[in-house]
Amino acid sequence: MPKNDSGASSNFITEMIDADNESGRFGGRVHTRFPPEPNGYLHIGHAKAFCLNFGLAARYGGLCNLRYDDTNPTKEEVEYVTAIQEDVRWLGWDWGDRLFYASDYFDKLCEFAFRLIRAGKAYVCDLSADQIRETRGTLTRPGSESPYRNRSVEENLNLFERMKAGEFPDGSRVLRAKIDMSSPNLNMRDPVMYRILRASHHRTGDKWCIYPTYDFAHGQSDSIEGITHSICSLEFEDHRPLYDWYLHNLGIHHPRQIEFARLNLTYTVMSKRRLRELVEAGHVRGWDDPRMPTLSGMRRRGYTPEAIRAFLDTIGVAKRDSVVDIALLEHCLREDLNKRSPRRMAVLRPLRMVIEDYPEDRVEELDALNNPEDPAAGTRKVPFSRVVYVEKDDFREVPPPKFHRLSPGREVRLRHSYCVRCVGVVKDEKTGEVVEIRCAHDPETKGEGTPDGRKVKGTIHWVSARHAVDAEVRLYDHLFTRPDPGGVEEGSEEDAYGGVDAAGAARVPPAAEAAPRDWKADINPSSLATLTGCKLEPALAGVAPGFRCQFERLGYFCADPDSTADKPVFNRTVTLRDTWAKIEKARRL
RNA sequence: UGGGGCGUAGUCAAGCGGUAAGACACAGGAUUUUGGAUCCUGCAUUCGGAGGUUCGAAUCCUCCCGCCCCAACCA
Numbered sequence: 001m002p003k004n005d006s007g008a009s010s011n012f013i014t015e016m017i018d019a020d021n022e023s024g025r026f027g028g029r030v031h032t033r034f035p036p037e038p039n040g041y042l043h044i045g046h047a048k049a050f051c052l053n054f055g056l057a058a059r060y061g062g063l064c065n066l067r068y069d070d071t072n073p074t075k076e077e078v079e080y081v082t083a084i085q086e087d088v089r090w091l092g093w094d095w096g097d098r099l100f101y102a103s104d105y106f107d108k109l110c111e112f113a114f115r116l117i118r119a120g121k122a123y124v125c126d127l128s129a130d131q132i133r134e135t136r137g138t139l140t141r142p143g144s145e146s147p148y149r150n151r152s153v154e155e156n157l158n159l160f161e162r163m164k165a166g167e168f169p170d171g172s173r174v175l176r177a178k179i180d181m182s183s184p185n186l187n188m189r190d191p192v193m194y195r196i197l198r199a200s201h202h203r204t205g206d207k208w209c210i211y212p213t214y215d216f217a218h219g220q221s222d223s224i225e226g227i228t229h230s231i232c233s234l235e236f237e238d239h240r241p242l243y244d245w246y247l248h249n250l251g252i253h254h255p256r257q258i259e260f261a262r263l264n265l266t267y268t269v270m271s272k273r274r275l276r277e278l279v280e281a282g283h284v285r286g287w288d289d290p291r292m293p294t295l296s297g298m299r300r301r302g303y304t305p306e307a308i309r310a311f312l313d314t315i316g317v318a319k320r321d322s323v324v325d326i327a328l329l330e331h332c333l334r335e336d337l338n339k340r341s342p343r344r345m346a347v348l349r350p351l352r353m354v355i356e357d358y359p360e361d362r363v364e365e366l367d368a369l370n371n372p373e374d375p376a377a378g379t380r381k382v383p384f385s386r387v388v389y390v391e392k393d394d395f396r397e398v399p400p401p402k403f404h405r406l407s408p409g410r411e412v413r414l415r416h417s418y419c420v421r422c423v424g425v426v427k428d429e430k431t432g433e434v435v436e437i438r439c440a441h442d443p444e445t446k447g448e449g450t451p452d453g454r455k456v457k458g459t460i461h462w463v464s465a466r467h468a469v470d471a472e473v474r475l476y477d478h479l480f481t482r483p484d485p486g487g488v489e490e491g492s493e494e495d496a497y498g499g500v501d502a503a504g505a506a507r508v509p510p511a512a513e514a515a516p517r518d519w520k521a522d523i524n525p526s527s528l529a530t531l532t533g534c535k536l537e538p539a540l541a542g543v544a545p546g547f548r549c550q551f552e553r554l555g556y557f558c559a560d561p562d563s564t565a566d567k568p569v570f571n572r573t574v575t576l577r578d579t580w581a582k583i584e585k586a587r588r589l
Numbered sequence: 590u591g592g593g594g595c596g597u598a599g600u601c602a603a604g605c606g607g608u609a610a611g612a613c614a615c616a617g618g619a620u621u622u623u624g625g626a627u628c629c630u631g632c633a634u635u636c637g638g639a640g641g642u643u644c645g646a647a648u649c650c651u652c653c654c655g656c657c658c659c660a661a662c663c664a
Binding site for chain 2 (some may be wrong): 009010039074139142171176184185187192193195210234235236238302319320322330331334335338372402405456460483485528554576577580583
């Protein structure tokens with residue numbers, strides 16, 4: 001992909017901006033904005049949008065505002081406005097002193113409404129919401145005009161003034177734009193501009209009982225802020241003619257709107273509605289659950305802002321609907337983490353190993369490289385003693401082909417330490433399970449090499465039993481079992497739509513051909529595995545929440561805020577690539 | 590059956606009339622005290638389909654097919 005000096009990708013949007021700059025359309029100015037509604041936490045799809053907006057501003061030496069599109073007081077909360085700022089900042093962006101709210105413009109918007117009424121381009125309509133819907137027509141049939149459409153300017157002025165003054169009950173009247181009830185674009189069939197809504201707003205409190213709709217607020221808000229390029233997602237393409245109409249009839253600054261396709265990822269869901277449902281139904285522990293695709297969840301999981309940005313740069317920006325393989329996100333994560341993570345040893349499923357020929361009371365402090373990718377990261381001391389814990393997975397009584405870890409009679413290297421050979425096992429009398437392995441070490445192999453040059457194929461990690469720190473470790477897997485949660489069931493494409501589900505009760509689907517499954521049925525019941533009694537090397541004692549490292553041979557981990565002084569809790573951010581696991585999986589199939 | 594948008598590999602995505610970039614995934618191999626990392630190699634004779642224009646078409650024209658969005662006083 002073509003890149004400019006700042007490393008950001010070129011795309012169809014930069015081409016349009018380049019053209020605008022060349023023609024002098026906005027005097028060479030580039031001013032964008034990120035306009036979230038504070039009704040939920042930001043997810044990585046939003047990150048695509050704001051990195052695009054802030055990135056464009058940075059690329060062209062322009063500015064990017066943060067503006068809350070808070071026109072619906074029934075859904076918005078301050079909790080979300082705070083969280084949104086934290087997330088945007090986390091990814092490295094700065095809106096300077098340009099933090100705005102659409103609600104800052106309520107007075108101005110109201111004035112715009114009066115201006116349109118005076119121009120005979122807006123009217124107060126007494127039809128109910130149901131009646132408005134019924135008279136809007138359908139996709140193929142034009143709508144019919146409201147009986148209130150031709151009220152006089154004076155009457156409209158009077159009525160709207162009284163709507164504003166609170167003389168009418170909620171929902172009894174609306175202000176509508178007088179455009180064209182037979183337009184093939186439904187958005188142009190006299191859309192609602194203002195509704196009566198007695199709800200307390202998170203910023204304006206009870207000052208207003210009428211609120212502008214998003215469509216009547218968004219374009220003008222961009223205009224007021226002097227935005228040059230209004231970047232938004234594809235579904236607003238149909239609304240552009242409406243925004244054009246408002247801006248044109250109001251005669252105010254007219255930004256250029258450019259639409260792009262939002263981000264979708266396999267094995268997860270990406271809509272605030274669904275994410276909220278996961279939170280509220282308790283399928284996850286909260287918006288910042290490390291399994292969530294929310295930025296707060298990813299942060300808690302151990303993602304780095306750099307990895308997310310690299311991912312976003314890699315996927316590009318286009319208008320085609322797409323679903324990006326989550327493996328690409330994980331690749332970007334590993335690539336970043338590999339370079340910067342100190343290595344540590346941790347045993348998740350401990351198996352006791354006794355080195356019979358190693359003195360009972362001896363302890364050696366061995367040198368271990370902190371990061372083979374980065375010599376500057378230095379070394380640390382790791383204590384070694386007669387009894388250590390190794391990973392259960394690293395021992396097989398009956399080794400399968402190509403297994404080059406430990407089994408009776410075989411030799412492996414204990415990472416940074418000695419080579420040991422398994423000379424016996426101790427089994428549980430009742431279950432027959434191996435509960436301890438007995439080994440002999442070769443004193444000549446300390447740290448590196450073998451005296452006779454023999455090859456020792458496997459290297460396994462370990463933790464000295466008497467020095468180990470006990471920990472809880474949380475392993476995460478995809479939140480959903482299918483790449484397309486709720487996707488159409490194979491073979492059922494011809495099924496008739498069986499009814500109206502609760503969530504869609506008011507939204508009658510068109511006579512659908514395909515039958516989507518319930519997306520919640522695809523939730524992965526094993527997306528979280530909590531391991532206790534894990535053994536960490538002592539260097540890991542007392543690390544601060546947010547501390548990231550690689551547990552050698554296992555993956556990248558991050559200390560969770562649930563950690564306490566005596567018991568660390570670690571989240572697995574992502575596993576290492578695991579060729580052996582792949583071989584074993586292939587063998588099972 | 591209206592309007593708007595989009596079709597390039599399993600997934601993203603360049604390409605802008607001169608003969609299909611790159612990344613992920615996948616498959617081999619080298620190397621390795623992390624089965625990690627790294628390094629090689631392979632992976633679209635063809636761009637949704639069919640016609641047409643042209644010396645030459647993924648790029649231009651025509652028709653067809655498929656997918657997404659729109660009938661909230663949500664955003």
